[in-house]
Amino acid sequence: xxxxxxxxxxxxxxxxxxxxxxxxxxxxxxxxxxxxxxxxxxxxxxxxxxxxxxxxxxxxxxxxxxxxxxxxxxxxxxxxxxxxxxxxxxxxxxxxxxxxxxxxxxxxxxx
Amino acid sequence: xxxxxxxxxxxxxxxxxxxxxxxxxxxxxxxxxxxxxxxxxxxxxxxxxxxxxxxxxxxxxxxxxxxxxxxxxxxxxxxxxxxxxxxxxxxxxxxxxxxx
Amino acid sequence: xxxxxxxxxxxxxxxxxxxxxxxxxxxxxxxxxxxxxxxxxxxxxxxxxxxxxxxxxxxxxxxxxxxxxxxxxxxxxxxxxxxxxxxxxxxxxxxxxxxxxxxxxxxxxxxxxxxxxxxxxxxxxxxxxxxxxxxxxxxxxxxxxxxxxxxxxxxxxxxxxxxxxxxxxxxxxxxxxxxxxxxxxxxxxxxxxxxxxxxxxxxxxxxxxxxxxxxxxxxxxxxxxxxxxxxxxxxxxxxxxxxxxxxxxxxxxxxxxxxxxxxxxx
Numbered sequence: 295x296x297x298x299x300x301x302x303x304x305x306x307x308x309x310x311x312x313x314x315x316x317x318x319x320x321x322x323x324x325x326x327x328x329x330x331x332x333x334x335x336x337x338x339x340x341x342x343x344x345x346x347x348x349x350x351x352x353x354x355x356x357x358x359x360x361x362x363x364x365x366x367x368x369x370x371x372x373x374x375x376x377x378x379x380x381x382x383x384x385x386x387x388x389x390x391x392x393x394x395x396x397x398x399x400x401x402x403x404x405x
Numbered sequence: 406x407x408x409x410x411x412x413x414x415x416x417x418x419x420x421x422x423x424x425x426x427x428x429x430x431x432x433x434x435x436x437x438x439x440x441x442x443x444x445x446x447x448x449x450x451x452x453x454x455x456x457x458x459x460x461x462x463x464x465x466x467x468x469x470x471x472x473x474x475x476x477x478x479x480x481x482x483x484x485x486x487x488x489x490x491x492x493x494x495x496x497x498x499x500x501x502x503x504x505x
Numbered sequence: 506x507x508x509x510x511x512x513x514x515x516x517x518x519x520x521x522x523x524x525x526x527x528x529x530x531x532x533x534x535x536x537x538x539x540x541x542x543x544x545x546x547x548x549x550x551x552x553x554x555x556x557x558x559x560x561x562x563x564x565x566x567x568x569x570x571x572x573x574x575x576x577x578x579x580x581x582x583x584x585x586x587x588x589x590x591x592x593x594x595x596x597x598x599x600x601x602x603x604x605x606x607x608x609x610x611x612x613x614x615x616x617x618x619x620x621x622x623x624x625x626x627x628x629x630x631x632x633x634x635x636x637x638x639x640x641x642x643x644x645x646x647x648x649x650x651x652x653x654x655x656x657x658x659x660x661x662x663x664x665x666x667x668x669x670x671x672x673x674x675x676x677x678x679x680x681x682x683x684x685x686x687x688x689x690x691x692x693x694x695x696x697x698x699x700x701x702x703x704x705x706x707x708x709x710x711x712x713x714x715x716x717x718x719x720x721x722x723x724x725x726x727x728x729x730x731x732x733x734x735x736x737x738x739x740x741x742x743x744x745x746x747x748x749x750x751x752x753x754x755x756x757x758x759x760x761x762x763x764x765x766x767x768x769x770x771x
Contacts, residue, residue, distance in 0.1 A: 302727065
């Protein structure tokens, strides 16, 4: 069975697919030197996931009009503090946004 | 040395054969295309073989990606939340749930 | 020394001895009941994900496709010994049989679509900024934060809805010729669709024709067809796992915690 790659825009696809590959979560190295950073990356990835889910949930409620003015203010303050805290933690551990990517595949729709 | 005329092969002083320049240009273009094709093929293979296929989890498997076990567990947790939402017909609410 | 696994096949024999796998080691089959797993011996315990090894893995799998129904293993599946392999085969046997039966005589094609996502996002963003339809009065920090997030949320939503519309059109070209599909939407803003289609061998030419029709359908979208591939994207393991991360087990456990009222309604 011979394989085909058929397209008029080989270069464009190559470039776009490289971006996807770079965005894949990298393996967490479990050796002594990297253990701390690896663990931090794992924990922060999970926290980011929950934080983003919470933000999305809040947006759905704003859209549905089911939050009072006061609740909007409170939720906004909370989410803002969480976001800032995450920025701090990312800096402390020297991690970039792309590194905290959790490849959920079809479950990515949750976000 | 003057440029070779169309379709004629010139033997250079050093004894190498110099091809028709148009043919060389075509060769170069198809070489680049081949390299791009290889690149795309590799990316397609990586996308499949690294993340998909039969994925075995459990103690009896030695796998480089031990972290996979955590991700697999997380995926299962998330998929069960999604299933629950679907069966209930509504999103699962979190800490911001309003009293019913 | 480890055992490196390439694929599950619907046979206990018949793999050519001349096929070489990683590190040049010959591949062989470990049979289990009426199926087999294709293996080669590997000295290195850790399999580096380097380009050469992955391509070699793929090469072996594709050679098997000519003769057998093949369930490709993910790259770097290693076992410490034959007993472990057989134990795994026992655990996963039902899953493997189900997959082999479902995937027999079928191949996977990949269709990717690129659209001008950056431009579309820009257009939507500009349109939103123009119309002052902010739902809240931005008077305090919490509310301003929510405002900004909400605007991004709306833009994302519209962008995704636009994407879904385009994807439905592209996908529509193939629906008559496929048995299953997996659609990955917007892996990047510009990679609108990364689709895998499971196609009957007999319908292969029809499928390719459909791709040609798609290509000539006009517009400024770009398309790429790849394949045939081993059915990496169509493996479903439902019954297996050692219990720690058994998918369906966890779902069932969670579902059992129902509200008292719901129980009565049953």
